Amino acid sequence: MRFFLLSDNTDTQMVMRLVGIDGVVVHERAEFLRELDKALQNPENCILLVTTNLVDLCPEIISELKLKQSGKLIVEIPDRRDSGKAGNSIDKYVSEAIGV
Numbered sequence: 001m002r003f004f005l006l007s008d009n010t011d012t013q014m015v016m017r018l019v020g021i022d023g024v025v026v027h028e029r030a031e032f033l034r035e036l037d038k039a040l041q042n043p044e045n046c047i048l049l050v051t052t053n054l055v056d057l058c059p060e061i062i063s064e065l066k067l068k069q070s071g072k073l074i075v076e077i078p079d080r081r082d083s084g085k086a087g088n089s090i091d092k093y094v095s096e097a098i099g100v
Contacts, residue, residue, distance in 0.1 A: 004045040006035055008053045012079040021049070029057045040065075040072060047073045 005016045005023025026032045055076045
């Protein structure tokens with residue numbers, strides 16, 4: 001079982017590297033989707049950490065993967081520039097799930 005990071009920020013990548021998590025830095029949608037596919041194809045990667053800004057590039061694809069992808073966990077994480085957007089996403093998901 002291995003973590004893998006997809007980030008739009010080199011600072012986030014460096015911090016994760018210090019704790020032993022490999023990853024890549026991408027900035028554009030096509031580049032992100034290509035690296036996401038590679039990370040999903042790697043059988044060693046079990047938990048994919050994706051920064052909020054990258055999730056915002058293609059939220060519909062990430063949501064579908066979270067629902068349908070078996071054996072992999074995709075976790076949205078904030079980077080140092082985010083101001084709680086990941087927490088707002090969690091609130092939104094819970095509100096939609098319970099119908100509030």
